[in-house]
Amino acid sequence: MGCWRSYAGDERLSSSSLTVSIGIFAVLWLLWAIKKQKKVAVPPLPPGPRGLPIVGYLPFIGTELHTKFEQLGGIYGPIYKVWLANKLCIVISSPSLVKEVVRDQDAIFSNRDVNRATLAVTYGGVDIAFSPNGHDWKMLRKIFVREMLSPSNLDSTFALRREEVRIAIRNVYDKTGTPVDVGELVFVTVMNAIMNMLWGGTLQGEEGAKFGAEFKTMFSNLMLIVGKPNVSDLFPTLANFDLQGIAREAKEISKNVDQVLDYVIDKAIKSLAKAKEEGKTMTRQKDFLQVLLEIREQNTGADSISMIQLKAVLFDVVIAGSDTTTTTSEWVMARLMKHSEVMRKVQEELIEIVGMDKLVEESHLPKLRYLDAVIKETFRLHPPLPFLIPRSPSKSSIIGGYHVPKGSNIFVNAWAIQRDPKYWENPLEFKPERFLNDGCGTLDFSGNNFKYIPFGSGRRICAGLTLGDRTLKYILASILHSFEWKLPQGSEIDISDTFGIITKKKSPTVAIPTPRLSKLELYT
Numbered sequence: 001m002g003c004w005r006s007y008a009g010d011e012r013l014s015s016s017s018l019t020v021s022i023g024i025f026a027v028l029w030l031l032w033a034i035k036k037q038k039k040v041a042v043p044p045l046p047p048g049p050r051g052l053p054i055v056g057y058l059p060f061i062g063t064e065l066h067t068k069f070e071q072l073g074g075i076y077g078p079i080y081k082v083w084l085a086n087k088l089c090i091v092i093s094s095p096s097l098v099k100e101v102v103r104d105q106d107a108i109f110s111n112r113d114v115n116r117a118t119l120a121v122t123y124g125g126v127d128i129a130f131s132p133n134g135h136d137w138k139m140l141r142k143i144f145v146r147e148m149l150s151p152s153n154l155d156s157t158f159a160l161r162r163e164e165v166r167i168a169i170r171n172v173y174d175k176t177g178t179p180v181d182v183g184e185l186v187f188v189t190v191m192n193a194i195m196n197m198l199w200g201g202t203l204q205g206e207e208g209a210k211f212g213a214e215f216k217t218m219f220s221n222l223m224l225i226v227g228k229p230n231v232s233d234l235f236p237t238l239a240n241f242d243l244q245g246i247a248r249e250a251k252e253i254s255k256n257v258d259q260v261l262d263y264v265i266d267k268a269i270k271s272l273a274k275a276k277e278e279g280k281t282m283t284r285q286k287d288f289l290q291v292l293l294e295i296r297e298q299n300t301g302a303d304s305i306s307m308i309q310l311k312a313v314l315f316d317v318v319i320a321g322s323d324t325t326t327t328t329s330e331w332v333m334a335r336l337m338k339h340s341e342v343m344r345k346v347q348e349e350l351i352e353i354v355g356m357d358k359l360v361e362e363s364h365l366p367k368l369r370y371l372d373a374v375i376k377e378t379f380r381l382h383p384p385l386p387f388l389i390p391r392s393p394s395k396s397s398i399i400g401g402y403h404v405p406k407g408s409n410i411f412v413n414a415w416a417i418q419r420d421p422k423y424w425e426n427p428l429e430f431k432p433e434r435f436l437n438d439g440c441g442t443l444d445f446s447g448n449n450f451k452y453i454p455f456g457s458g459r460r461i462c463a464g465l466t467l468g469d470r471t472l473k474y475i476l477a478s479i480l481h482s483f484e485w486k487l488p489q490g491s492e493i494d495i496s497d498t499f500g501i502i503t504k505k506k507s508p509t510v511a512i513p514t515p516r517l518s519k520l521e522l523y524t
């Protein structure tokens with residue numbers, strides 16, 4: 001009996017262990033099947049050109065990435081991939097796909113892919129433009145927008161911009177009848193206005209002469225080198241050789257800029273300390289550097305700003321603000337001299353709104369609707385950042401039905417979209433009227449209409465948009481209102497460009513000014 005019981009017990013035991021084993025097997029099989037199904041369900045990478053082993057498409061990409069990427073879009077469609085060595089670049093060139101990246105999946109696509117040259121000049125990518133989407137980026141961007149660019153701060157710093165624009169008008173007047181390099185003129189004016197807002201200094205005088213002239217060339221070179229494919233990024237084992245000399249040049253630029261920043265920061269710290277010692281409170285408006293130094297002193301813990309971050313933010317503003325505005329001004333002036341009918345309409349509007357016996361003030365700007373349309377049309381054909389600042393997804397995702405892996409490099413091809421006949425009538429024609437007749441006013445810089453995104457879109461949209469827009473319009477309105485501009489005899493307007501993270505006119509815009517206002521004292 002006992003034996004039988006034990007036998008029956010054994011039998012029950014073995015049948016229940018059989019059931020458990022079958023159960024485990026079934027669960028494992030199910031998990032395997034689900035995993036397999038999931039694997040099968042991962043969509044493919046976007047299509048794209050074939051490259052060579054190891055180097056990928058690198059030997060065929062050339063230096064003019066914006067035109068090359070537009071051509072490839074014509075072959076492979078609005079989303080395609082390009083392998084540059086082992087770096088996967090995904091290029092997007094339709095408004096609906098841009099929306100997927102910068103609106104629907106904005107949080108995932110808000111990191112940057114920071115290359116070596118950029119790391120060298122942004123103190124390791126701790127600035128606003130290249131910090132990853134996270135606490136520090138949010139904090140720095142918030143401080144910048146609140147303390148430097150709030151509408152009340154912009155209004156209260158108008159006097160600084162006005163002073164610089166008046167100096168520019170006087171300088172141009174002194175060059176009446178002789179060729180003026182528009183880029184140089186605007187660069188110095190913008191740099192002075194920005195530096196005045198940042199730390200109350202300018203490029204005038206002894207210090208200015210020291211730093212001023214070489215800055216423009218230095219910044220232009222910087223924009224070219226940070227935008228171009230660098231062999232050291234693509235083949236890290238070759239980085240020590242720095243085959244294109246990019247690291248050397250980037251380090252040189254960052255050393256020069258660092259010296260300037262050390263100088264102005266030291267001066268500001270000393271003047272704050274002196275004011276404290278003497279028990280004085282500031283009566284004039286604080287500049288941005290003073291605000292940053294105070295925040296640095298007051299905030300500890302998570303909201304503290306390191307000296308390196310402080311420098312990186314100052315550098316961001318100087319670079320981002322000066323080069324974009326200068327390049328766009330050169331394009332606007334070139335376009336106006338090429339299209340005399342448009343120039344005539346701009347100047348007629350200026351006579352009507354400002355008059356011939358006054359200089360332009362910022363209060364006139366909202367009424368200059370035709371000039372606004374000219375600037376918008378220029379941004380459409382010549383966006384200074386043709387791919388915005390490339391993004392990088394923080395996790396793998398799906399765009400347009402294709403797999404976009406974590407860490408890939410996303411190029412939003414604003415340049416191609418803004419010239420695409422699918423979205424623009426006669427896209428290569430320079431026609432400002434299209435921005436006057438857009439009916440519902442949706443073609444602004446806010447990044448909500450994805451066929452027109454010169455300032456980007458989503459949480460990474462340009463942080464300096466309001467200042468950039470105002471400064472550009474104010475300088476252009478002023479020089480167009482105060483002078484007639486003609487091409488030097490025998491020269492022609494060249495509208496070819498050269499690629500960089502900021503894409504520029506190939507040749508400078510040079511023109512001869514003649515005063516056009518009724519009173520001489522307006523120029524002196």
Ligand code: HEM
Pocket residue numbers: 128129130141316317320321322324325328384385388389390454455456457458459460461462463464465467468469472
């Ligand atoms: C005037 C012409 C300007 C144009 C066309 C322009 C365009 C852009 C674009 C396309 C981006 C990248 C947006 C994206 O990734 O979606 C950007 C970012 C940025 N811009 Fe501008 N910009 C201009 C002026 C300025 C000025 C005047 C400043 C500062 C004073 C400035 C500061 C910045 C900063 C800090 C970022 C990085 C934003 C971030 O990553 O959060 N920009 N700009």
